[in-house]
Amino acid sequence: MATLLGQPVADAILARVREGVAALARPPHLVVVAATDTAASRAYVSRKAAAAETVGMRCTVDDVPARERTTDALAARVAAWSVDPTVDALIVQLPLARDIDAHMVLEAVDSAKDVDGLTAENLAAAYLGTSGHRAATAAACVAILDYYSISIAGKRATIVGRSRLVGLPLAGMLMRRDATVTIAHTKTADLGAACRDAEILVVASGHPGTVTLDMVTPGAIVIDVGWARIGDRVVGDVAPDAATIVGAITPVPGGVGPVTVAMLLANTFDAARAR
């Protein structure tokens, strides 16, 4: 079993971004709208801001006061950042509170500044193969496959999970790269069969242990998008024993995570350069 480490992939992307940023007339400006108090979300926001600075970007974290965390107020806030000419890139830290209509808030992001690739327009672009920002996590999965020279065209790819952040855009991206793509999810009758059939298996269910030993084929390439803390361990969506028989797998932590942050910054650079 080979380990598909994320850090070398991230390093290669970040080196390219750093070089590109240095050649720009002014540093790209990324705004992160943070309407959250959870420790995990705060940590993600800090990590993104720090990463942006290491490649020479400017990052503004917009801390939304608790009383302004309604759908309308957030959408208005995001819309204001969207038209702000000093802003190149704009993301909304997810998840938002349950009572907020995330779709409404995300649609207030100008697609050209939507470096998380989450607007409807950018999602459609992943399927149509047209220009636009690809969702950072989905793009990270593809970047890992490419970095390790794993061919995609003609392969059977199964994606477990149909989220706006990963499963949906990734299905479009892999299909555009000529994979035969199956989207499996919580309502899939025989998840094991769908997973065993895959030459490339991407697991983005958000639930540890979704894919177990009996559900993988020896030799398969597995991308584990999961990330959960259980006690003092961090685990992915693929059970540890399943990982031992596959051909290659991304570790958790240290797999998709660092590449996702790098792709976010690559999208930010692209957005700034395009303006």
Add this chain to the structure above:
Amino acid sequence: MATLLGQPVADAILARVREGVAALARPPHLVVVAATDTAASRAYVSRKAAAAETVGMRCTVDDVPARERTTDALAARVAAWSVDPTVDALIVQLPLARDIDAHMVLEAVDSAKDVDGLTAENLAAAYLGTSGHRAATAAACVAILDYYSISIAGKRATIVGRSRLVGLPLAGMLMRRDATVTIAHTKTADLGAACRDAEILVVASGHPGTVTLDMVTPGAIVIDVGWARIGDRVVGDVAPDAATIVGAITPVPGGVGPVTVAMLLANTFDAARAR
């Protein structure tokens, strides 16, 4: 083998549309931009216009002179119709000539008036399950399954073809209905395996005989979206002998075709009512 006739499905949809139109203050107005001289395309346009009139709608066919059939001129023409307040619904007859950028022209259609469901925004809506017009042919496939009480949730569905008109939106729609969806296409290594695995098989490859006897499972539900004239016969994408062993199949002609026109009018009614 049961035959899933399209006409009863279309009739049920058209009856609902006719009733809805009669209750509106003014007839919905559909504009068809026709930049084509081919006999088949002209025939389609005439059929749509005639169908619109039978349900009490107004239909304008905008015959684009040959010299104005450039990407820029067509996009400008479509944009003008998009903002015309007398127009509820707007479609561009496809295919356009090869030298025209169809994506550019289609994106000039206001998504609210895009009753063919072909803008990026409407494609994304099919995946996100948000409001918007669903592509008429894709919606027709789902309408046929629903009319004949064929359950979708939890089923393995394979779609052959990844076009903007059928495969892409239908994958989103069936996934939203909880099917486990596989998108197969010309680069699929083993198309037979992908088709045999399907409980619901939708063939929209655009090539007669794409799916042959050895590629179907007895009992499968098959929707044949193909339509081609060979000599004096009209055939679908599924070979005739394959049709004999499946559980149920739409005939060609008389299957998806009439339902597609009905769905176009249903979308037109929805667009008019929403304004």
